[in-house]
């Protein structure tokens with residue numbers, strides 16, 4: 001069971017990292033004035049939000065390796081599917097919070113002759129954090145819950161281990177009850193407080209100043 | 212295993228998948244229907260003045276919201292028999308979906324009620340309206356447009372969560388695909404087709420819901436920017 | 437256009453037949469405007485007459501639809517390609533944009549940075565100055581605008597007048613050849629307008645900066661400008677030295693506008 005918790009946390013960390021990268025890339029692409037870039041991002045986002053995470057997971061694990069002739073370990077397939085899926089939701093959050101930064105900030109930065117990259121990195125993105133973090137926190141709690149799905153492609157995470165125990169001892173109440181409580185503890189006493197702390201930090205650094 | 216897409220095979224399994232789709236839609240619909248009422252109960256529980264009820268509801272909602280639907284599904288399905296209650300997979304699934312999404316919907320309701328300005332309640336009191344009139348004629352009509360986007364999102368959400376039901380043996384779209392896959396050792400067509408069917412249903416639904424939101428908002432005279 | 441003689445007498449900024457439309461609305465209509473080096477030009481005119489648009493075009497915040505804007509004889513909005521002028525790309529625009537600075541009506545300081553950081557960010561990352569070099573420059577300028585004691589504050593802690601003075605220092609830190617000022621006192625409380633105006637006065641008298649200033653402060657425009665342009669419906673209806681515009685306007689519109697403004701005060 002402890003190993004299971006470790007795997008769940010590892011899945012959580014890897015998929016969070018991937019989801020953040022995807023959110024940023026596709027969130028920025030959604031703001032592009034280039035039709036092609038915008039189109040690609042829109043299709044990506046609508047596709048991953050329009051189908052089910054479980055289907056994506058199965059597809060990436062069972063179908064994709066055959067199509068492109070690779071072998072993909074379940075662990076990788078698991079966090080890749082999670083990251084791609086939640087990245088699509090995150091991208092919309094990123095887009096929204098960038099659009100919430102006043103247009104005048106762009107113009108001020110341009111009038112100082114900043115390059116588009118510098119403008120984004122130093123002026124716009126730091127100002128998005130207070131808008132970005134609350135919905136992103138919700139998303140990450142959902143992500144933690146969604147990691148349970150990887151057990152279905154036989155990643156030996158917390159839920160997978162619970163099912164193994166259940167089959168061995170036939171004590172469903174104790175086994176699944178414990179699993180639920182562990183998920184609850186992870187979400188309520190680890191993830192959420194950490195995210196709250198980040199929100200407060202961001203609010204202190206930027207939010208209060210933006211007002 | 213053959214890696215190429217086989218149209219004949221795809222057409223052969225299509226009827227089976229479409230039957231699965233019907234069950235998937237039923238599961239989503241019924242589950243959502245239950246969630247609407249459970250959500251209402253949770254919302255009322257969180258608004259009541261009885262401290263114990265209030266507190267307990269909050270904790271239960273918090274617990275259900277922070278734990279995975281999949282695990283809850285197993286919990287309901289496998290634990291109930293230990294207490295002598297035997298649910299069919301389908302019933303267990305409906306209860307779990309209803310409870311899980313009920314917690315989300317209770318949040319949506321709460322937010323929508325809070326969005327109605329306090330002055331509206333005060334105006335009702337000043338006019339000496341009954342409670343049912345206050346809610347029915349004044350508060351709910353204003354809260355509904357606010358609740359609609361959230362409710363729509365969770366309708367699509369519940370639909371996209373139905374593939375999980377396959378794991379306890381509910382026969383729906385995902386289960387149909389699993390069955391085909393394990394019988395024929397061909398996964399490319401069934402899983403791809405399931406994905407496409409989901410897209411075909413959820414994209415127009417999401418689009419339609421957004422349209423509905425604007426229509427309702429207009430009808431209520433609350434224009435959306 | 438290539439001989440040296442000509443370049444010397446070239447105006448610093450030249451709008452040549454510049455037209456700008458938003459949809460069917462023509463905001464600037466074949467505008468011609470020359471600004472000489474070290475000249476202080478004020479733009480006055482009714483709201484919606486295209487004053488802000490002129491500055492935004494020159495700052496390249498927006499593209500023009502027709503005509504060409506030149507800076508030191510080089511086209512700003514266009515570039516030469518195979519002997520003909522084509523619309524400029526981002527790279528060309530950025531290379532020329534560095535000559536122009538702008539101060540906005542709403543200050544537009546970066547809220548997540550301190551006053552000092554606001555002033556060194558672009559010099560370090562755009563001009564490539566060393567941090568201590570940029571800081572030295574920023575401190576000089578903050579001293580000039582009287583904001584040195586607030587250098588570690590965030591903008592939200594400052595009054596409007598203070599923010600605007602920082603915004604001026606921030607723009608100056610890029611050492612622009614032309615400064616654009618768009619109604620820099622319009623968003624300010626009456627009691628702090630003076631402190632901003634005196635900074636601009638100082639820029640004009642001591643630093644000899646070329647400035648293009650949109651303003652509703654008629655008295656100030658009259659006092660500091662070398663030339664005043666009266667805008668009406670996207671065109672310059674009348675221009676000339678302040679004494680002429682304010683004392684003996686020829687154009688009917690100018691007369692109406694000035695009497696309306698004076699009555700309002």
Ligand SMILES: Nc1ncnc2c1ncn2[C@@H]1O[C@H](COP(=O)(O)OP(=O)(O)O)[C@@H](O)[C@H]1O
Pocket residue numbers: 458461463481482483484485486487488489490
């Ligand atoms: N982005 C825009 N889209 C559409 N119309 C605009 C835009 N910006 C300015 N305008 C219009 O252009 C006209 C001139 O605007 P502006 O240059 O800001 O006037 P001024 O600064 O003289 O008050 C106005 O009628 C304004 O409504």
Ligand SMILES: [Mg+2]
Pocket residue numbers: 487488489619
């Ligand atoms: Mg203006």
